[in-house]
Amino acid sequence: MTMLKIENLHAEIDGKPILKGLTLEVNAGEVHAIMGPNGAGKSTLGYVLGGRPGYEVTEGSVTFDGVDLLELEPNERAAAGLFLGFQYPVEIPGVSNVQFLRESLNAQRGQRDEKPLSGGEFLKLARAQADGLGLNQDMLKRPVNVGFSGGEKKRNEMVQMGILNPKFAILDETDSGLDIDALRIVGDGINRIMRAPDKAVLLITHYQRLLDYVQPDRVHVLADGRIVRSGGPELALELEREGYAGVEEAAA
Amino acid sequence: MTTTLELPSTREEAWRWADIDALRRAAESERAVPVAGADRFLDLPGARLLFVDGVLDESASILGTVQLTQIDASDHPLGRQALGRGWSLRLDRDAVAEPVQIVHVASGAANHLPAEIVLAEDAAAQVYETYVGRGWTNRLTRVKLAASARLMRAVRLLQDDGFVSLREEAELGEGASLTATFLAAGTMGARIDGGITQIGDGAYAEFGGALLTKGELKQECAVALRHAALNGQSHQLWRAVAADRSQASLAARVEVARDAQKTDGEQSLRGLLLQRTATVNLKPELEIFADDVKCAHGATVGELDAKALFYMQSRGIPKPRAQALLTRAFVADAIDRIGNEVVREAFAADADAWLEAAL
Numbered sequence: 001m002t003m004l005k006i007e008n009l010h011a012e013i014d015g016k017p018i019l020k021g022l023t024l025e026v027n028a029g030e031v032h033a034i035m036g037p038n039g040a041g042k043s044t045l046g047y048v049l050g051g052r053p054g055y056e057v058t059e060g061s062v063t064f065d066g067v068d069l070l071e072l073e074p075n076e077r078a079a080a081g082l083f084l085g086f087q088y089p090v091e092i093p094g095v096s097n098v099q100f101l102r103e104s105l106n107a108q109r110g111q112r113d114e115k116p117l118s119g120g121e122f123l124k125l126a127r128a129q130a131d132g133l134g135l136n137q138d139m140l141k142r143p144v145n146v147g148f149s150g151g152e153k154k155r156n157e158m159v160q161m162g163i164l165n166p167k168f169a170i171l172d173e174t175d176s177g178l179d180i181d182a183l184r185i186v187g188d189g190i191n192r193i194m195r196a197p198d199k200a201v202l203l204i205t206h207y208q209r210l211l212d213y214v215q216p217d218r219v220h221v222l223a224d225g226r227i228v229r230s231g232g233p234e235l236a237l238e239l240e241r242e243g244y245a246g247v248e249e250a251a252a
Numbered sequence: 253m254t255t256t257l258e259l260p261s262t263r264e265e266a267w268r269w270a271d272i273d274a275l276r277r278a279a280e281s282e283r284a285v286p287v288a289g290a291d292r293f294l295d296l297p298g299a300r301l302l303f304v305d306g307v308l309d310e311s312a313s314i315l316g317t318v319q320l321t322q323i324d325a326s327d328h329p330l331g332r333q334a335l336g337r338g339w340s341l342r343l344d345r346d347a348v349a350e351p352v353q354i355v356h357v358a359s360g361a362a363n364h365l366p367a368e369i370v371l372a373e374d375a376a377a378q379v380y381e382t383y384v385g386r387g388w389t390n391r392l393t394r395v396k397l398a399a400s401a402r403l404m405r406a407v408r409l410l411q412d413d414g415f416v417s418l419r420e421e422a423e424l425g426e427g428a429s430l431t432a433t434f435l436a437a438g439t440m441g442a443r444i445d446g447g448i449t450q451i452g453d454g455a456y457a458e459f460g461g462a463l464l465t466k467g468e469l470k471q472e473c474a475v476a477l478r479h480a481a482l483n484g485q486s487h488q489l490w491r492a493v494a495a496d497r498s499q500a501s502l503a504a505r506v507e508v509a510r511d512a513q514k515t516d517g518e519q520s521l522r523g524l525l526l527q528r529t530a531t532v533n534l535k536p537e538l539e540i541f542a543d544d545v546k547c548a549h550g551a552t553v554g555e556l557d558a559k560a561l562f563y564m565q566s567r568g569i570p571k572p573r574a575q576a577l578l579t580r581a582f583v584a585d586a587i588d589r590i591g592n593e594v595v596r597e598a599f600a601a602d603a604d605a606w607l608e609a610a611l
């Protein structure tokens with residue numbers, strides 16, 4: 001069953017076209033990897049799907065579970081089950097992780113007409129997820145991402161994903177900044193949280209190493225705002241060996 | 253009855269941001285039935301005083317060690333209008349009083365009340381005040397702290413309408429400590445006017461708070477903190493949040509006298525604009541005559557961080573709530589300095605309620 005359907009998507013920032021007719025379909029139960037050169041528009045795709053202000057869609061459509069995603073506010077997209085793992089997670093001084101995540105989860109539950117979790121119930125869930133990703137419990141009490149190392153921020157993204165338990169995750173370079181052990185822990189985390197017949201993942205990455213842990217069903221190359229090539233897991237290995245030179249020529 | 257009020261002119265530098273018109277309108281407003289006030293007392297032991305239009309409601313008050321007495325006059329333009337009898341907290345050497353809570357209810361027109369807090373050596377007190385109602389409420393509070401005396405003070409302005417003006421005058425002896433936090437989270441105009449002097453060596457003063465303005469309101473603080481002795485420490489941390497077409501102004505001054513060597517004075521003034529139509533004025537001032545001092549100061553005005561807002565929304569938090577959380581975090585710097593947990597939580601709840609209504 002198609003979960004996410006992107007058709008001929010065009011988007012611009014400050015009048016500058018970045019996505020130039022991107023088409024992509026992801027079925028439930030699948031993991032898709034998106035690779036591509038710097039500046040190709042990978043993060044832009046994530047932000048457009050997340051609904052970030054300033055990213056203007058000029059053409060094309062996106063349906064998520066049959067719903068027009070582009071019509072929804074960012075928080076409504078989250079409540080519908082979309083999760084965006086940020087390439088650069090944002091620091092929020094003065095708001096603790098616990099408060100932030102409890103607000104987030106209960107806001108989503110409220111929008112779905114589910115009962116809010118109590119403080120105790122939430123803490124239990126948060127602790128379990130932090131443990132699962134090897135994030136120190138104390139970090140839950142600290143302000144969101146403030147003073148976290150690059151790797152800790154990425155782990156924190158995964159803790160958030162575990163707590164929010166989305167249907168569809170777009171993970172933007174979640175592997176960058178992770179040490180070798182953390183890479184395995186995060187990879188296991190993604191599998192644990194997101195490998196299910198009714199879920200799907202769009203994994204944006206530059207390297208094969210994360211794909212060793214989280215095996216993709218499909219691999220796409222995004223270059224100059226379009227998907228220029230798609231294939232199976234072997235495509236990632238080929239790119240690792242040969243780079244993007246051949247791909248971009250093929251697209252031109 | 254209309255009285256001719258003698259009020260300062262906004263042409264004077266120290267009064268340029270004062271909303272004298274709003275004050276005058278409040279003073280000339282009609283009296284109405286007073287709102288309730290007794291429900292504003294927090295769950296703390298100790299004295300409770302309820303003043304309605306500046307008059308003690310004895311049936312609703314527990315005076316404890318507080319007395320009503322003649323208070324020395326001030327020569328301050330607003331302070332001098334609060335003349336005559338007022339409340340007085342005097343503590344002997346080493347005495348430690350339970351918290352004193354004062355609720356001021358105003359029903360319209362003008363009401364004035366002076367007060368004094370005089371602590372002998374090593375005495376310690378906590379005084380918490382709440383202002384509700386409407387009209388012009390004008391207060392003079394004189395604080396005298398002898399050596400090593402400690403006063404914790406927190407004041408919240410929650411009037412629905414009108415104007416509250418506070419004149420705070422304090423003298424700190426050797427090693428004395430004053431921590432005062434003000435929160436303006438109502439819908440009235442306000443001026444918090446302070447003159448604090450450290451006359452003994454090694455004194456410590458914290459004087460700050462948060463002003464939250466919306467609609468067409470104007471609020472301000474105007475504080476001068478004078479170091480006249482050695483090794484003094486002071487922190488003036490003020491936060492202003494301005495919405496709509498309102499104006500919040502923070503003027504804070506540190507004066508270091510020639511003999512006040514080793515003074516450590518910190519000033520942090522920050523403003524947050526919830527809409528671009530709002531105004532925050534900042535005026536940090538340093539006047540230093542000693543040569544061996546450390547005075548850090550920062551003054552910035554900005555808007556909510558758009559990246560943080562989107563990050564929060566992307567996790568499911570609706571935009572108004574995300575704005576409230578970020579604004580609350582901005583104000584927390586000031587409110588978190590309140591040492592008493594019950595009071596701190598009450599003030600935080602007032603700030604939250606204000607934000608929920610404003611966003």
Ligand SMILES: Nc1ncnc2c1ncn2[C@@H]1O[C@H](COP(=O)(O)OP(=O)(O)OP(=O)(O)O)[C@@H](O)[C@H]1O
Nearest residue numbers: 013014016018036037038039040041042043044045
């Ligand atoms: N706010 C902005 N204003 C103008 N151009 C922008 C803005 N944000 C991004 N861009 C441009 O959009 C293009 C795509 O950026 P994007 O971040 O999506 O690339 P990416 O594929 O994620 O790259 P990387 O692999 O380096 O993360 C780049 O050329 C970038 O400079």
Ligand SMILES: [Mg+2]
Nearest residue numbers: 042043044087
């Ligand atoms: Mg990117």
